[in-house]
Amino acid sequence: MPAPAFRLEGLVKSYGGRRVLDLESLEVDAGSVWAIVGPSGAGKTTLLRLLNGLEKPDAGRIWFFGQELTAANGLPALEVRRRMTMVFQTPVLFTATVAENVAYGLRVRGVDQGSVARRVARALDLVGLAGTERRGARSLSAGEAQRVSLARALVVEPEVLLLDEPTANLDPANAAIIESLLRRASGEMGVTVVLVTHNLFQARRVADHTGFLLDGRLVETGPTREFFERPADPRTRAFIRGEMVF
Amino acid sequence: MTEALRLLVSLDPELWGIVLLSLGVSGTAVLLSALLGVPAGAALALWEVPGAAWVARFTYTLMGLPPILAGLVVFLVLSARGPLGHLQLLFTPTAMVLAQTLLVLPIVTGLTLAGVRSKDRAIRELALSLGATQWQAAWRVVLEARRAIGAALMAGFGRAIAEVGAVMLVGGNVRGHTRVMTTAILLETRQGNFEVAIGLGLVLLAVAFAVNAAFYRWQEGA
Secondary structure (H helix, E strand, C coil): CCCCCEEEEEEEEEECCEEEEEEEEEEECCCCEEEEECCCCCCHHHHHHHHHCCCCCCEEEEEECCEECCCCCCCCCHHHHCCEEEECCCCCCCCCEHHHHHHHHHHHCCCCHHHHHHHHHHHHHHCCCCCCCCCEHHHCCHHHHHHHHHHHHHCCCCCEEEEECCCCCCCHHHHHHHHHHHHHHHHHHCCEEEEEECCHHHHHHHCCEEEEEECCEEEEEEEHHHHHHCCCCHHHHHHHCCCCCC | CHHHHHHHHCCCHHHHHHHHHHHHHHHHHHHHHHHHHHHHHHHHHHCCCCCHHHHHHHHHHHCCCCHHHHHHHHHHHHCCCCCCHHHCCCCCHHHHHHHHHHHHHHHHHHHHHHHHHHHHHHHHHHHHHCCCCHHHHHHHHHHHCHHHHHHHHHHHHHHHHHCCHHHHHHHCCCCCCCCCHHHHHHHHHHCCCHHHHHHHHHHHHHHHHHHHHHHHHHHHHC
């Protein structure tokens, strides 16, 4: 049994005295696609930031493929960080060309020039933006920008891809492209995906496991089909039916 | 005014010497300020050093330093009985560069700080999430702030080329040695040669415009 991509235990995070996250435990199997759903302010983004090592928990521990992620001080070790990438809700692009954006992760890893160009072209092709290398990142539409962000995250062939509401600001067509890319990344590249979304339909379409986060606590987790068809917790039922008042 | 233009067009060596000295002194001051102020401003923005907030406030205050005060400080340091008096730099272009650097450095540092800080969080976290080291991420933030840093350098150059108090005090407006455009304008005005003074003023504006235009072009291409 290989170590899970993530194992969380007793994870607590507070901001200004308010406890935004309080997770007893969670295991994300390698190669699975997880969706974390929940209303705004449930702690979804905070959870991703902890998984990515951008934030440190106040208490509790995170194991990443069996290795403790939380360093005593500062960021997790570079070799560990470099095994995962993240796509943010608002696509942040460097003020540079599309190619330079996508190449960034390869450049910081010291990949040689020739393979950079080749891999960038392939990644852009994957997200349906072949031939846009020389365009300025600022000239892209929101949908194109998010697809460039995804290409930039996938080009380094991460073991884990974290996504924070990647389609929240996109039209349905671009959202559909992103979703199918996530399935492909998981199916063809074996990437473990953790997707945070408030879009239940998206979770249903994309994820094979879903967890419901409410007020910083995981109310329920399970295989996606079970989660949606036979939710055990009344709060999950209410949320799925859209009856939950926030 | 026609007089100044005539001198300029006729390639009057004295006038051109004045223009070139102005550019040289102010340009060197900006260069020195860039070498010191850009890293300092970026560091203040990027690292949580204890006391950084106070250094930032102090820097912002110095952005409004009166030129005559900057000149006075350099004057006292370089004067015969000052700590660096033995270098005999007073009334030389070097002294003028030092005084203008004192004026420009806070501007470059302060505006770099503000520009980098505005890019800091999102860009740094993005870079880190893509596998950058802390240094690589910091460098990326600075790169993203390059326009703001360019604007900081231009603001510094504008302040340097236009100020008269500091260069007057530490340079002394010595003809053919430390006379720059602003001190020449002051002199001509005092002597009642208003036409020449205004003409020199136009030359000053034209030079500033040319430098800005060249810089803008370079930055657009970058």
